[in-house]
Amino acid sequence: MMNPLSRLRRSFEHGVHPAHHKAQTEDLPIQRVPFVKDYVMPLGQHLGVPSRAVVVAGERVRRGQLIAEPGGFVSTALHSPVTGTIREVGDFRGVDGRFAPAVAIEADPFATQQVDASAAVDWESLSLEKFIEAVQMAGIVGLGGAAFPSHVKLSVPDGVKIRHLLVNGAECEPYLTNDHRLMVERPEALLEGAEIVRQKLGAEETVIGVEINKPDAIEILRRHIRPDQPVRVVPLKVKYPQGAEKMMIKSVFGKEVPAGQLPRDVEVNVNNVGTIVAIADYFLRGMPLIERVLTVAGPGVSYPANLVVPLGTPVREVVRFCGGLKGDSREIIMGGPMMGRPIASLDVPVLKGCSGVLVFTETETARRKEYPCIRCGRCLEACPYFLNPSRLARLSRARMYDAMKAYHVFDCVECGCCTFACPSDIPIVQLIRTAKDDLMHRKEPEV
């Protein structure tokens, strides 16, 4: 029996309503892409300090074997996505076009590609420190897109109590359906993973927040909750950026995380659906993070799909599996269309944080005429952080970056609602990014 109150669509204030474009892939089961010949695993594919390679060229590695260890606390391990030979440890072109250290692996075409089954980990007997270390050594990072090392998130300082584990199944980015499919196809793994994290954190309950455009996911998750699992599935209003963790906390618990603080300061820990499933896969099946689910979609893709892709697979191979690019393809975005990043070449590899490969054509990328700001205020009504984007954009255009601090430019999470809402087509969030970048990397003049 469904509680009628739980049908209320909860939400945060402001935000925007882009068309979802999810129909292309939301009903397509997750498929596994075949293994290919070459893989590249960048050492810095998570937020923080790059990993340190522990293999050398010519060395033979098994699928799931450690190839790089954490380079510090805010860093994580890397594992080989295939059985094969290390071709090179050197610099390779990354997603942003820059060369960065990476491990290149050539797959063994005759190997079985069986995961190196190191058996399940007895998580219940692990101390909290050992548990967190295990998460780090499993290479698990936030799979929602930011790729922030999960063990750092799970490390709660003494005296801070976590009461709620919030599992983020909002998937508010248009086009993406990978979390949706995970919830529909692997509800047990999700609920088991959530239970592991909840018990280790000592939280009272697990809340899974799902936008109501995924009714099948909500229904299936609710059906699979065991009586001994303190789990609630909370349907959320379809609104971007519902999946931004502070927005989701506001939607579910009605609390605002104070600026500059973290969810744990309001007794919540937020993890993405994919991250929780990765934790279950490691502790229950011994599989480190060597592959991820992503959505290949967009008007430029011949056969859109939800795929399990080994990390390090070149985007070219992923796109080829989906029937290749259509003739008028002009731009490929890694991640979602609101916050993802464009890639300059099809040869860049799929990374831990890559939730989608979206291909856009002339139509979506045509430059529209930019008009002057008429101060209509649509960006103010869109900004979920209640900033004044119109003002920030003007100041950024005038290169008055320091003045932008007084308008709380660093509270901006770059969700892109302002640019989306602007009728004058002013690249507001892009201007804000420029300013933040300048302010963060500027060398202070010598006095």
Added chain:
Amino acid sequence: MKNKDPDLLLFHAPLLRQGMTTPKAMRDVLYALLPATGASVWFFGLSAVLVLGACIAGAVLAEWFFDNGQPRGASLGDASGVLTGLLLGLTLPPGLPMWMALLGGFVGISLGKVIWGGLGHNLFNPALLGRAFLLATFPIAMTTWVPHGGGGELTGVYASNLALPFMQTGVDGVTAATPLGMLKFDQEVTPLTHLMFGKISGSLGETSGVLLLLGGIYLWLRRDLDWRIPVSILLTVMLFSSVLSLIDAARFPSPLFSVFSGGLLLGAIYMATDPVTSPVTPRGAWIFGIGVGVLVMLIRVFGGLPEGVMYAILLMNAATPLIDRYTQPRVFGRGADSS
């Protein structure tokens, strides 16, 4: 044979946009004004067409004349010039000589918009600036009101419309007073139904309150206007005049008379809401609206003029940057004291 990769673009996210564009928003206001414009033609015949046309021509002429080919400044393509001309025209007396209307439109755009840096940079509402110029330059023509025509005489033209520049233009025949003029100088109250449906004399656009409200609702539904501004102006005026009419119902007008008379609806819905010249912050919009409402009533009741919407809005336009500065929104996760 391997196909060549496409040359990939690197536009930064977000790639998606909502459908509204600035020229569309301008055109929406034009559509919203269509019923009131139609009513002005119905009541004042061909004269309305001539005066409105001259204003729009003057405004567009200025846009074209000052178009320097730079992206900033010129805005011929975005319909904002036509809108300024139409708004100005709707505030003018039906019998105004066409050349004055043309000049008003030209001055409104050039002094009201172009010299500030073009669309989005001006401090004052260009249409009202044009009107202020005309009122200061041609005070007699600008306050000579023809009687309402009763409607339907579509081919009627007032002789004064066709007057040539700098010729003596005594308006022939009868003139009439506006409802606010009658109230101020003759203590005569016009029935509310006349105000709402246009059986009054006055400027082209102020004779039909109902149609102006209709256009305002359309704009609100299209999210083209900040509802806080008209609502706060109208509420302030109603409150102000309620208090006054409680004090002396004979001397002071009723709240509804205050709302439907003069240019208040035209100003509150279409001019005070000009996003460029009104505060961008929600709290600022309330302050702006209350300010306009109070000034309108102060001018109407205590000033020497029967009507004060234009000066009220222009004065609050001047205060807009200041209001914006002190009403920055509260940022998510920060207390109310963060400014």
